[in-house]
Amino acid sequence: MEYPVSGWSQWPAPAKLNLFLRITGRRADGYHELQTVFRLLDWGDSVRLRVRGDGRIVRHGDSVPGVAEVDDLMVRAAKLLQSHANCALGADIAVEKRIPAGGGFGGGSSDAATVLCALDRLWGLDLGEDALAGLGLRLGADVPVFVRGRSAWAEGVGERLRPLQLPPAWYVLADPGVQVPTAALFAAPDLTRNSPPATIADFAAGTVLDNAFEPVLRRREPAVQAAFDALARIGRPRLTGTGSGCFVEFPDRGSAEAALARLPRGLRAWLAAGVDQSPLGAALARPAAVEP
Template identity: 45%
Template sequence: MPATIPALTLPAPAKLNRMLHIVGRRQDGYHELQTLFQLIDLCDYLTFMPRNDSAITLSNDLSGVAHNDNLIVRAAQLLQQASGTHQGVSVTIEKNLPMGGGLGGGSSNAATTLVGLNHLWKLGLSNATLAKLGLTLGADVPVFVHGHSAWAEGVGEKLTSVTLDTPWFVVIHPGVSVSTPAIFQDPELTRDSLPITMARALQGGAPEWRNDCEAIVKRRYPPIAEALNWLTQHAPSRLTGTGACLFAAFDSQLAAQAVAQMAGQHWYSWVARGLNTSPLQDALGR
């Protein structure tokens, strides 16, 4: 590929699980879920620089993640193999999303890589094809590929696009790392929540909008329990995914900023706007 083709910089947005119910466990060990994914405008940014060879390189590896284990590299290699292209790319990442925070950062990075390189390499693959590829990398990848807030079932891959309210969120990371496998393997984890309809879930509020992982995470990680109890004093709050991040919704940016400023005295905190359409889709004009 000619070196004159300009670099492409694209966002990889975070997600929140507005609710997360565990309704069963499959024979393969994976859990059956019902969740509402909402995208937010807190993003990593990936820059893709075309190469004249077929190499896949990541210029700034993430701490504790081997180069070939990074989902960005794996996604690019997967797309190469699936499409048969011999094009290569050098990738640089501006990492803003905390690793292991339950915000889907790694999955979003993989999705942005698939969507971005499909565009850059002019492969012409559909989002459905990219999402199917992405599912082999992680259950959360398809929602980021499709780029819309969604009701999800199965392991999180059966998606129906929905339109959610778009409040301002305070997102807090208590500074600990949560082991997702450990949470899902905990014998006390609720695995038998009664399934609900999407329509009922979209009505919102308790008891539908809860996170079945929350009690286990709070018991295992006291700093998360402390932060969640603090945030709950300011607004109804819950965990996203298996954590460690937690969030609360506010009607105004000013209200969210005031709480985030107080939270920032103790923890990492952000103010983010809820979205229904991914900024990745917007950046590519899709």
């Protein structure tokens, strides 16, 4: 018996940058209070989905090496949505990975958000952005910004979002290839946890560019320090999120391309443009292109 009831459709899962990241305190529940600006990018993963009639959620391929299917955020997102909506349909899920794991570019969170939003559409649920963002928060603090699909000022654990329109920018991104568990970084004794709160005006003036995890990772991981040393030749390098990924911002593509060409060949680096609106939103607004 053939269970799939539609062909495959493809959906973007954009990466993000944290243009700064501060820890301003610790909550009674043990979570840290954060401030950051999420900048969405025009580059990322591609998630492929196919509706099933038997209710099963099936992952195809090894999307993240070493991550079991039951632990995959995409699978968890689909099952959470299915349970929340009491939906009898299922889905086949596959992903074309471009975003490196552990880089702080938001790959797993973005993939999960894309599954939530696209299956909401394909299953005909129409739950709405607020409900989907609430489900996303249950999967991870970075998921809601991808569900809402707008670059944003964020506070709390990252879930309190205020959309921002940011100046056009291009970025040279670099991946040192280091993965450090987020929990270990939050537990680091040399992590600054009590920075003074910043304001959007501070950020707009360019006086807030720090990332609390940058000095910790640079001291502990030689590959991260080497990436910063290389990127310092072309501009001011910054860390994104709690990963090892680094970036330098440029006002236009030409200057970013020229800078990229000056980096050593041994460093994995590439270009991406910043966007204020997620490419996922544009894809959801169009008729789904279904493959046989």
